[in-house]
Amino acid sequence: MEELIGKLGSMESGEVQSRLSALSAGPSRVFTGRDIIFIAVTPVLAYGSGVVGGLGSIFGPILAVIAGFMAVTIYATRSGRTNEPVIPGYMFSVSVGAGVFVIVSSFGQWRYAPVESVWVLVGVPLLNVLVVGMFMALLFRRRRA
Amino acid sequence: MSDESINKVLYPLQRFKVMGFLCQVEKSNYASIGEFTSLSITDISKTIRVLRENDYVMVGKERRERYSETIVRSTDLGRREMAQLIRALKKYL
Numbered sequence: 001m002e003e004l005i006g007k008l009g010s011m012e013s014g015e016v017q018s019r020l021s022a023l024s025a026g027p028s029r030v031f032t033g034r035d036i037i038f039i040a041v042t043p044v045l046a047y048g049s050g051v052v053g054g055l056g057s058i059f060g061p062i063l064a065v066i067a068g069f070m071a072v073t074i075y076a077t078r079s080g081r082t083n084e085p086v087i088p089g090y091m092f093s094v095s096v097g098a099g100v101f102v103i104v105s106s107f108g109q110w111r112y113a114p115v116e117s118v119w120v121l122v123g124v125p126l127l128n129v130l131v132v133g134m135f136m137a138l139l140f141r142r143r144r145a
Numbered sequence: 146m147s148d149e150s151i152n153k154v155l156y157p158l159q160r161f162k163v164m165g166f167l168c169q170v171e172k173s174n175y176a177s178i179g180e181f182t183s184l185s186i187t188d189i190s191k192t193i194r195v196l197r198e199n200d201y202v203m204v205g206k207e208r209r210e211r212y213s214e215t216i217v218r219s220t221d222l223g224r225r226e227m228a229q230l231i232r233a234l235k236k237y238l
Binding site for chain 2: 016017019020022023025026027079080081082083084085086087
C-alpha cells in the first residue's frame with residue numbers, strides 16, 4: 001500500500017489524466033422500433049387526452065390512463081438492459097408521477113367540460129406534454145460515471 | 146492523500162477499466178466488456194474474479210435465445226469505491 005501511495009505521490013497530472021482517460025466512454029442507448037413508437041405516441045396521447053376530455057368525452061380520461069401506463073412501460077422496458085447506460089431506481093417514481101399528473105390533468109379537463117375557452121382547451125393539455133417530455137429527458141439523459 | 150482514498154484493488158489498470166465500464170452500464174457480458182475496454186477474455190475473466198471476491202461486482206447467468214451467457218453487474222459498494230478512487234485521482238490534476 002505504501003508503495004502504491006508513493007507511486008501516486010510521484011504521479012504527474014499527465015499520468016493521472018491518461019489513467020482517467022483509460023475509462024471507456026461507455027455504450028450509447030439502443031432504440032428499437034417499439035421504443036420509438038412508445039416515445040412518440042405517449043406525448044401525443046397525453047395531449048389528446050386533455051383535449052378530448054375538455055370536449056366532454058369519457059375517452060379523454062381513458063386515453064390519459066393509457067398514456068400513464070405507457071410512461072411507466074417506457075421506464076420498465078428501458079431499465080435493466082444489457083450494455084446500456086444505468087437508469088437510476090428513482091426514475092420509476094418519476095414515471096409514476098408523470099402518469100398520475102397526466103391522468104389528474106385530463107380528468108380535470110373532462111370534469112369541467114365543456115371547456116369554453118379555446119386557450120384552456122388546447123393550452124392546459126400542453127402541460128401534459130411538458131411533464132411527459134421532462135420525464136423522458138430525465139430518463140434518457142447522459143449520466144456521468 | 147490518505148490511505149482510505151486509494152483503493153489498491155481497483156487501482157490496477159485492467160480492473161480500473163473494467164470497473165469504470167461496469168459503473169456506466171446496468172449490466173454487461175464479457176464480449177461487450179472486451180469491446181469497450183480492449184481487454185482479452187482471459188484478462189477480463191481474471192479481473193472479474195478479483196472484483197467478485199471483493200464484492201465489487203455480481204456475476205450471473207442469463208439465457209439469451211438458445212444459449213446462456215455470463216452477465217456482470219457492479220454492486221453499490223463497487224460503484225462507491227470507484228467513485229472515491231476517481232475523486233482521489235482527480236486531486237492530482
